[in-house]
Amino acid sequence: MNWILPDRIDNHFPGHRAVLAVFAAITAMTIGRSLFHMLAPDGGAQSVAHIPLDTFSPVQAGQAVIFVFALWGLSQLIMGLLYVVALARYRALIPLLLVFIVVEYAGRYLLGHMRPLDVTHAPPGKILDHIMIPLALVLLFFSRPAFGRR
Structure with a gap:
């Protein structure tokens, strides 16, 4: 292995x-x-x-949205498992994964502005966009060798 x-x-x-x-x-x-x-x-x-988006009934449209969210969930699961592997075996990759987190959440933020969605309440992810970017940047800063164990 x-x-x-x-x-x-x-x-x-x-x-x-x-x-x-x-x-x-x-x-x-x-x-x-x-x-x-x-x-x-x-x-x-x-x-x-x-x-065929233009022919969908409301039920079909809802099913399409749910399917896309399921695909998105699969992508999030794969990233989460990659984080687990890094924590368990490859901690040297954590700074790179923090960069990916910054890019992902910044991309979510930008896409939210490029393609705004009509929602009844702000989803938790919208709040996380504002928290995760600075958090990941701070963690990246403290991931430098100068801040390693003494």
Whole structure:
């Protein structure tokens, strides 16, 4: 299992070079797909996923929203599990993960302004946007080696 959870995190990859090329392509596809969904006028719902938004009944529209929230929950679970792995085995990655937290919550904040939603009450995530960004920045500051255990 050391090839999955190595003792040292460095830039050495012990596997076949083709894996790196395919992983780079997957990475580019993932980032491109993410940016498209964030920036496309319909979020890609109709133009890519062929979800007939303009023909939905209120029930179908509600089911679509619930499905998208479930997908978002899956993404949050994967990030949370990555955080668990970092806490348990790869604490050297915590500063990088804090940067990702800043980027995620700043992105949520910006997307909330770019694509405002009509809601009855502010969701907890909107409040968290204002807390998590400065909190993660403070934690990142104190993650520097100068503040390590003495």
